[in-house]
Amino acid sequence: MATQVELAVSGVITDAMKEIATREELEPALIRQRIAEGQIVVPLNTRRPCSIVGIGTGLRTKVNASIGTSTDIVDIDAEVRKARAAEAAGADTLMELSVGGDLDKVRREVLAAVSLPVGNVPLYQAFCEAAHRYGDPNKLDEELLFDLIERQCADGISFMAVHCGINLYTIERLERQGYRYGGLVSKGGTSMVAWMQKNKRENPLYARFDRVVEILKKYDVVLSLGNGLRSGAIGDSFDRAMVQELLINCELAEIGRKMGCQMMVEGPGHVPVDEIEANIILEKKMSNNAPYYMLGPIPTDVGAGYDHVVAAIGAASSARYGADLICYITPAEHLALPNEEDVTEGVRVARLGAYIGDTAKYPERTRARDLAMSKARRDMDWEGQFKHALFPDKAREIRDSRAPRDTKVCTMCGDFCANKGSSDLFGHLLAGTCKE
Numbered sequence: 001m002a003t004q005v006e007l008a009v010s011g012v013i014t015d016a017m018k019e020i021a022t023r024e025e026l027e028p029a030l031i032r033q034r035i036a037e038g039q040i041v042v043p044l045n046t047r048r049p050c051s052i053v054g055i056g057t058g059l060r061t062k063v064n065a066s067i068g069t070s071t072d073i074v075d076i077d078a079e080v081r082k083a084r085a086a087e088a089a090g091a092d093t094l095m096e097l098s099v100g101g102d103l104d105k106v107r108r109e110v111l112a113a114v115s116l117p118v119g120n121v122p123l124y125q126a127f128c129e130a131a132h133r134y135g136d137p138n139k140l141d142e143e144l145l146f147d148l149i150e151r152q153c154a155d156g157i158s159f160m161a162v163h164c165g166i167n168l169y170t171i172e173r174l175e176r177q178g179y180r181y182g183g184l185v186s187k188g189g190t191s192m193v194a195w196m197q198k199n200k201r202e203n204p205l206y207a208r209f210d211r212v213v214e215i216l217k218k219y220d221v222v223l224s225l226g227n228g229l230r231s232g233a234i235g236d237s238f239d240r241a242m243v244q245e246l247l248i249n250c251e252l253a254e255i256g257r258k259m260g261c262q263m264m265v266e267g268p269g270h271v272p273v274d275e276i277e278a279n280i281i282l283e284k285k286m287s288n289n290a291p292y293y294m295l296g297p298i299p300t301d302v303g304a305g306y307d308h309v310v311a312a313i314g315a316a317s318s319a320r321y322g323a324d325l326i327c328y329i330t331p332a333e334h335l336a337l338p339n340e341e342d343v344t345e346g347v348r349v350a351r352l353g354a355y356i357g358d359t360a361k362y363p364e365r366t367r368a369r370d371l372a373m374s375k376a377r378r379d380m381d382w383e384g385q386f387k388h389a390l391f392p393d394k395a396r397e398i399r400d401s402r403a404p405r406d407t408k409v410c411t412m413c414g415d416f417c418a419n420k421g422s423s424d425l426f427g428h429l430l431a432g433t434c435k436e
């Protein structure tokens with residue numbers, strides 16, 4: 001069966017392309033053209049129907065939530081609840097990143113629990129299975145790895161973060177530049193570096209990139225090029241190892257697309273706010289505008305406990321400059337496995353960051369909502385305010401918990417409500433203007 005890229009290149013507008021066009025209020029022909037050019041991807045799987053989400057140039061910035069067991073906490077029911085919480089909070093995609101317990105079972109239960117496109121990182125299970133089977137993750141053999149990627153695709157995974165760009169040349173850059181402030185922060189990347197050093201061999205995901213592409217193409221899965229050497233401290237942003245891997249990933253994105261596979265590139269990580277724009281430009285230029293999946297970024301290292309807010313600030317900036325998919329960060333980041341409440345909070349705050357980025361990226365599409373809210377606020381139209389708020393339930397909950405005597409105002413200023421006072425003074429100026 002042909003992939004979305006192959007169909008787009010041959011001029012076919014698929015149902016998925018039409019649905020994206022409707023949702024984003026764009027022309028189907030434009031969606032087809034950008035998929036053909038590798039600027040938009042649609043996480044899908046021929047084996048599992050899921051909600052249709054377009055990621056890439058000209059589309060609303062999307063938000064991903066990641067869940068999954070750890071080696072310390074294995075509770076599949078909790079992971080299913082977290083997956084549902086992410087969907088309810090408005091995540092566009094979900095990544096199932098378990099490394100503890102029965103990994104096939106948790107993946108299948110999560111896939112059955114939500115309608116979102118679900119992504120994963122195949123290296124996690126590969127190294128877990130090698131450790132279980134041979135007593136040493138570094139004994140992972142290539143056939144086990146490729147069989148596992150196929151098994152996960154056959155289960156219905158829609159996008160896969162595959163660490164293809166971390167190769168012997170990348171590691172040489174890391175060794176020559178010296179160690180880093182933040183070390184390596186990718187589980188899959190670190191395990192693959194250990195495997196390459198122990199076996200003195202090239203990363204099979206790089207050496208046999210064609211085989212990875214062919215498996216994912218079979219199911220029309222998006223190949224998301226994982227960022228194994230992403231900066232995990234703002235002091236490591238743009239170091240040579242990170243840039244080298246990004247360069248290789250951008251090259252692979254083009255090769256994979258020409259082979260007919262949907263391709264996306266992953267970014268960092270921790271990036272100071274003044275370097276975010278340059279990071280996005282670099283990826284977009286080097287990949288010919290392949291969709292960019294930013295892990296925030298986190299623009300300061302000192303926000304533990306509030307890293308979801310830190311990352312949302314990074315997300316607002318990265319979305320503004322062209323990031324296409326934002327991975328949420330939860331309040332538990334750097335501290336513990338997130339719980340259900342952390343997931344909900346993380347998704348909401350990431351959505352807020354992405355939305356703010358979109359107000360700069362697409363002012364013509366977003367300003368109407370802000371204006372509608374401004375007017376409702378000016379006119380003390382509380383139902384209107386709840387209607388236009390991104391999180392009406394939260395807004396209503398706070399207002400109702402501290403109800404005012406005069407229902408026109410709120411308990412912040414009460415009798416001194418500036419909105420009420422100024423509308424008494426100047427409300428007449430509105431007559432006959434577009435600001436009514």
Ligand code: SF4
Pocket residue numbers: 409410411412413414416417418419420
């Ligand atoms: S009371 Fe104060 S905060 Fe509340 S609506 Fe009026 S001006 Fe705004």
